[in-house]
Amino acid sequence: MALREEQILRYSRQILLREVGGRGQEKLLSGGVRLKATGVAGLTAAAYVVAGGTAVEAGPESLAPGAEGFLVPAEDVGRPASEVLARVLPDVNADALAGHGTGRLAELPAAWDGEGPWVALGGDGTRGVVIFRGAGGCVGCFEATTAAWGAPPKGALGVGLGALGALILQRLLLGLGPALGACTWEAPGVMTDLPVRRCGRCG
Ligand SMILES: [Zn+2]
Numbered sequence: 001m002a003l004r005e006e007q008i009l010r011y012s013r014q015i016l017l018r019e020v021g022g023r024g025q026e027k028l029l030s031g032g033v034r035l036k037a038t039g040v041a042g043l044t045a046a047a048y049v050v051a052g053g054t055a056v057e058a059g060p061e062s063l064a065p066g067a068e069g070f071l072v073p074a075e076d077v078g079r080p081a082s083e084v085l086a087r088v089l090p091d092v093n094a095d096a097l098a099g100h101g102t103g104r105l106a107e108l109p110a111a112w113d114g115e116g117p118w119v120a121l122g123g124d125g126t127r128g129v130v131i132f133r134g135a136g137g138c139v140g141c142f143e144a145t146t147a148a149w150g151a152p153p154k155g156a157l158g159v160g161l162g163a164l165g166a167l168i169l170q171r172l173l174l175g176l177g178p179a180l181g182a183c184t185w186e187a188p189g190v191m192t193d194l195p196v197r198r199c200g201r202c203g
Contacts, residue, residue, distance in 0.1 A: 024174045028053040031173045032101030034114075037081060038064040041121045041128065041152035042107045044162025045169070047071045049105065050089050050096045052170050056105070058085040066154040105169055107152050117172030118142060121165050122149035128161035128185040129194065134172045137180030140199025145182055148197065161185045 020028070031054045035046050038061045046056045047070070058081040068074040071092070076084045090097060102114040108122035120131040120142075129149050133142040152158055164185055182194040 019171075019174060019176060025053060027174055028170060029095065030101070031055070031103060032057065033103035033105050033169065035059060035081070035085070036061060036104075036106035036110050037121075038062065039067050039107060039152060039158060040069050040154055041158035041162040041165070042105065043067055043069065043071050043081075043085075044159045045105055045119070045121065045165040046085065046089070046162075047092055048163055048166030049169055050092045052166070053093065053096050054101070054103070054170070054173060055096045055098055056085065056089065058082045066158075069159065101173075103169065103173065105165065108146055108149050109151075110146075112139070112143070117169060119165050119169040119172070120146045120149075121152040121161055122146065123152045123161075124149060125153075126186070128153045128157055129182060130161065130165045130168055130185065131182040131194075131196075132168050132172060132180070134175075134177070134179035137178075138199060138202055141180055141196050141202055144197040144199045145194075157185070157187055160189055164191065 033049055033054055033056050035056050035058045037043055050056050060080050060082050063077050063081055065077055067077055071088055072084055104118045106120055108120050112118050116133055116135050118133045122129045131145050152161055180196055182196055184192045184194050
């Protein structure tokens with residue numbers, strides 16, 4: 001699969017539509033996600049998750065240089081993500097402000113807790129990566145896989161990664177599998193499945 005970045009951005013709703021339906025949209029609206037992000041990858045993911053109907057609650061981290069984009073103006077760099085997103089997200093989707101689910105969406109490095117779903121946005125300096133775990137996925141394997149990656153990319157690559165991360169998180173919120181997995185994201189928008197690292201228990 002090699003959708004271009006702008007195709008992912010433009011068609012994200014349609015890509016989801018077939019599998020969402022009315023009941024699925026209710027699940028998205030009743031879910032909630034805690035966000036840990038200071039950059040454009042996490043903020044883009046947050047915007048798409050909120051646009052899809054799921055509430056996002058940001059943490060106290062200060063937004064980093066490069067975080068500015070379609071969601072956040074440049075003067076907000078340095079301000080706490082929680083404060084900035086509380087101001088801008090109601091304009092994205094006022095329906096999605098009050099969920100209290102167990103989802104986690106975070107830029108690496110990050111700590112993980114709760115039932116999930118968990119979606120990690122990371123990178124290695126050249127590629128971006130999305131590593132994800134639904135409620136049934138092994139915590140040890142998820143953590144072994146995320147341990148190999150650093151912070152997600154900035155710029156256009158980070159924007160595309162964030163959009164991809166949001167789609168994957170929405171699939172997990174809808175109960176669509178797989179429960180554990182990872183994929184890399186490279187310019188010009190090539191997505192490649194990545195094998196999950198197995199933990200000691202799973203061998
Ligand atoms: Zn495992």
